[in-house]
Amino acid sequence: MAGPPPKPWPTGLVEHPEPLVRRVLAPNPSPYTYTGTQTYLVGDDDRIAVIDPGPDEPDHIAALLSAIGDAEVAAIMCTHTHRDHSPAARSLAEKTGAPIVGCAPLVLDDSGPRADASFDKLYEPDRVLADGEAMTGPGWTLTAVATPGHTSNHLCFALEQSGALFTGDHVMAWSTSVVVPPDGDMSAYMASLEKLYAREDRVYYPAHGPAVERPRQLVRGMIGHRRQRENQIVRLLSENAQSPRELVAVMYKGLDPKLEGAARMSVTAHLIDLERRGMVSRSEDIWQTN
Known part of the structure; x- marks a missing residue:
């Protein structure tokens, strides 16, 4: 695992990695979350999707609402239900009226190595996306790509208009994903890596750490x-x-x-x-x- 970059980190600030994508960093850094969870806002100024809303921290919720502004939130989309990814979905749904969409609920006693990775037992999606199903808005389509392994319910989301893939915890540039039995499954994780290697995505946006500009090269290295x-x-x-x-x-x-x-x-x-x-x-x- 690589160490985080020097401070200051852009916690709470809005970054614009590409025209349809904005990014807000949550205040939850740790040895396993790098500088924190990155929440992505996808869409234009009228209608957006929020990917991985992150921890239910008041400062992070406030930063997200500021970034959303007057836009309609079409969906709050979660890649998986570890507590550094999905808990803010409830507060954000209450404040915006948006549905929670994405991965299936999963409640287990996680014997994993870190407290912030235990499962969000209160996660209740309004709609579960199967592999290949999509959410759409003006000028954007986000398609679910099932990638079990880190967790059995893990999804990535492909932004069809730009070739970007939001990879959650499945692929990150700063660290390999932690696979924690019994829910984490190495065989499934390897199969999901092979699945991504067969794709032609232009860039990966993980939930932690920098964007991956050469995704197939990184995935090939991870498999090796x-x-x-x-x-x-x-x-x-x-x-x-x-x-x-x-x-x-x-x-x-x-x-x-x-x-x-x-x-x-x-x-x-x-x-x-x-x-x-x-x-x-x-x-x-x-x-x-x-």
């Missing part, structure tokens, strides 16, 4: 990185049976202790995937090759 990790796990287990914690100690030299839990969950996700493919097995928390 995950395959290297997988091969490393198999090689280490072929030498001797180990726990995920022991694997992390070897695989992630010099890792910030704050990130150890995320690394352990990622290794566990790889192990579960390898187990399904018959390549490894376990006895309690000790894994070995078959």
Whole structure:
């Protein structure tokens, strides 16, 4: 994971990465959210969609309402329901009258490595988008692209007019996505990466970190990185049976202790995937090759 850029960050300010897209940064920085959650406003001055409204923080809600101005909000669209992405949808819907549209609800006890990634148990969409379904407005169309893996309900949204893809947490330039079992699934995540690699999107706008200007190149590298990790796990287990914690100690030299839990969950996700493919097995928390 890359460190955040030097402050000041543009928290609460409106940025304009391209004509149909505005971006507002929420005040929730952390080792897992980079400088914070980026909420995107898509459309013109008359009718817009809001993507990933973020945490339900009063300052962030106020910044979003200021950015929205007199525009009609056609939809509040969520890529997934981790608490750094969807909770503000409720407050924004109350203030604008807009429907909540996008990913399906998902309520689980997340054993993940960070508190801000637990699921938003109060998320109630007015409409769930299936893969390929779209929301439209004057001069814009946002099409859902199902990308399970980080979470089982994760969606990306493609802006058909410009070739931009809003990738939520699925693909980010500053870090690989954390895949946390039991809902996070490495096999599904890899399949979703392959799905995006087959597309011709011009640019990615993730929920955290900078835009991705060469998306297929980044996705190809991410697939290669995950395959290297997988091969490393198999090689280490072929030498001797180990726990995920022991694997992390070897695989992630010099890792910030704050990130150890995320690394352990990622290794566990790889192990579960390898187990399904018959390549490894376990006895309690000790894994070995078959």
